[in-house]
Amino acid sequence: MRLIAQRVVSLVAFLSLLIGLIKSDDSSSQNSRQYLLAEEAKGNRDESKSAPKKLLERINLKNADGKRAFEIKPESNGAKLVDADDKEIARYSVTDHGLKIKDAADNVLGHIVRHDHAYKIEDADRKHVLFKIAGKEGGDWSVENGKQERLYRIKKRDYGFEIESASGVSLAKVKHKDGKTSFRDAKDETLLSTKDHISQLGLACVTLGKIESEPLRFGLLVQFVVDKRP
Numbered sequence: 076m077r078l079i080a081q082r083v084v085s086l087v088a089f090l091s092l093l094i095g096l097i098k099s100d101d102s103s104s105q106n107s108r109q110y111l112l113a114e115e116a117k118g119n120r121d122e123s124k125s126a127p128k129k130l131l132e133r134i135n136l137k138n139a140d141g142k143r144a145f146e147i148k149p150e151s152n153g154a155k156l157v158d159a160d161d162k163e164i165a166r167y168s169v170t171d172h173g174l175k176i177k178d179a180a181d182n183v184l185g186h187i188v189r190h191d192h193a194y195k196i197e198d199a200d201r202k203h204v205l206f207k208i209a210g211k212e213g214g215d216w217s218v219e220n221g222k223q224e225r226l227y228r229i230k231k232r233d234y235g236f237e238i239e240s241a242s243g244v245s246l247a248k249v250k251h252k253d254g255k256t257s258f259r260d261a262k263d264e265t266l267l268s269t270k271d272h273i274s275q276l277g278l279a280c281v282t283l284g285k286i287e288s289e290p291l292r293f294g295l296l297v298q299f300v301v302d303k304r305p
Contacts, residue, residue, distance in 0.1 A: 129149065129152070129153065129154075129169050129301065130147065130149040130150075130153065130154040130167075130297060130300060131149060132149065132271065133147060133148050133149060133271065134146065134147040134269060134271045134296075135269055135271055136267050136268070136269050137268050137269065138159075138266070138267065139264070139265055144158075145157070145158060145159070145164075145267075146161075147293070147296070147297060150166070150167075152168050152169060153166065153167040153168040153169045153174065153297070154167045154297050155167070156290065156293050156297075162179075163179040164178075164179060164289065164293075165177065165178055165184070165289075165290035165293060166178075167294055167297045169301065170186075172186070172189060173186065173187040173188050173189040173194070173298055174186065174187040174297060174298050174301075176291060176294045178290060182199075183199040184199060184288060184290050184291065185197060185198055185205065185294070186198075186199075186201055187291075187294050187295065187298045188201075189298070189302070192209065193207060193209040193210065194208045194295065194298065195207050196208075196286070196291055196294075196295075204221045205221050205286075205291075206219065206220055206226075206286055206291075207219045207220075207221075207223075208229075208280065208295065214231030214305070215229065215230050215231055216228070216276065217229075218280075218283060218285075220285070224241075226241055226283070226285045227239065227240065227241065227246075227285070228240075228241070228243070229276065229279050229280075234248070234250045234251065234252065235248065235249040235256070235279075236248070236249045236275055236276060236279045237249075238279050238282060238283070245261060246260075246261055246282075247259060247261060247282050248263070249275045249278050251275055254270055255268055255269070255270050256269055256270075257269075258278050258279070258281070258282055267281070272300070273296070273300060274299035274300045274303075274304045274305065275305055276299050276304050277295055277297070277298070277299035277300055277304065278296060280295035280296060280299070281293060281295070281296050
């Protein structure tokens, strides 16, 4: 009887040791899995940080007659702007700070520099600020010249954006409806439209006539699309 009791005790001890080993192995495996998942997530974050932002899809802007007016074509390091006849107007190169803007002859026209919720358009040598577009509370934006004089207000609306003069006069609207984004003048007549993925804020900037350079205005559109601005 004593022998049987000793064997039972030995068996119980053996089973306890076996269960402990299994739990230890499961815990080790779980820790390994958690470590691998953490490393994978870290790798994805690092890859996301190092991956350069760029334009992924073309943007075809049509005029009031439904014909192509402009097209922005993705390039390996940025984008290219062409007119209705496929003639190159400007080139945009993605940089660490934002965009470098060149004309068709490869002359540098300016730079767009990103500062959190503000963007500066600088001259070719990056010595002077030509314009500044800054985000405000509620989704509104303000446009100033290099002297910090307000030129425009771009106000967030349910339909998109409304462009106003510095004195508050409504100049134009950008509307998004049924998958179509359109720029409309003060009479609500469509001047430009697209069904391609676009930034409504960027399209609003294309219309800012006091930024006299067309390549610079379209540069803002490219920048806002790349930055996934609304």
